[in-house]
Amino acid sequence: MKTNVTCWGILGALDQEVMLLREQMQVESTEKVLGTEFLSGTIDGHKVVVACCGIGKVNAAACATYLLFVKGCDAIVNVGIAGGVAHGLHTLDVVISRELCFHDQDAVMLKYFPARQFFDGDLALRQLCAQVCSQPGMLVGSWREGRIATGDKFVADSATRDAIIAAVAPDCVEMEGAAIAHVAYAAGKPCLVIRTMSDCADDDATTTYDNFLERAANQSARIVLAMLRHAD
Numbered sequence: 001m002k003t004n005v006t007c008w009g010i011l012g013a014l015d016q017e018v019m020l021l022r023e024q025m026q027v028e029s030t031e032k033v034l035g036t037e038f039l040s041g042t043i044d045g046h047k048v049v050v051a052c053c054g055i056g057k058v059n060a061a062a063c064a065t066y067l068l069f070v071k072g073c074d075a076i077v078n079v080g081i082a083g084g085v086a087h088g089l090h091t092l093d094v095v096i097s098r099e100l101c102f103h104d105q106d107a108v109m110l111k112y113f114p115a116r117q118f119f120d121g122d123l124a125l126r127q128l129c130a131q132v133c134s135q136p137g138m139l140v141g142s143w144r145e146g147r148i149a150t151g152d153k154f155v156a157d158s159a160t161r162d163a164i165i166a167a168v169a170p171d172c173v174e175m176e177g178a179a180i181a182h183v184a185y186a187a188g189k190p191c192l193v194i195r196t197m198s199d200c201a202d203d204d205a206t207t208t209y210d211n212f213l214e215r216a217a218n219q220s221a222r223i224v225l226a227m228l229r230h231a232d
């Protein structure tokens, strides 16, 4: 499938989220910047730069900026796990970013330039990801395109979860996606966020997260690997 991407920037927040990608990569060079290791090389013949950016909006935005403005990446895929909050979303289900927003953004920020509440997932990348997720046997759970809400908070109680649902009605919550999409939007570059549910952001989230982290992270990474196999 055609994407026009010549160098893919791939970011995960945790080691587990980029582990399979690192394993499958032919690494040509490594550098440590911003406290983060950036691996440059190829996967399936595609030029890629892979990094584990750390948790949270600032780490994510800093590394996204570096990928786009210094490393010459012309698209960013953010890969990893999330807490599912939409009805019918279970652990190991997948959400692809139709759009992203912040759940901890004060409304006053939207009054000032450059104000923007929602960031779109790139259409060509969404189509490629949807094609991959639709393949029989690809996923343990189901997949959907949806709204991903980002904030500097691990959501692990039902009261916080319900307040976020009331505020921005997301399908899932995580801690980096919208920050990366915001940088990509400012740079005029395509971005896609792919998240497998590790928990449901409820009172059981901490335990569920521990049990599902590895499987959820690996599934998201496998989706990106399959996207690269199917990309032009």
Ligand code: ADE
Binding pocket: 081, 082, 083, 153, 154, 155, 156, 173, 174, 175, 198, 199, 200, 201, 202, 205, 209
């Ligand atoms: N990533 C995975 N689960 C999460 C949660 N419950 N809250 C925020 N980020 C997450």
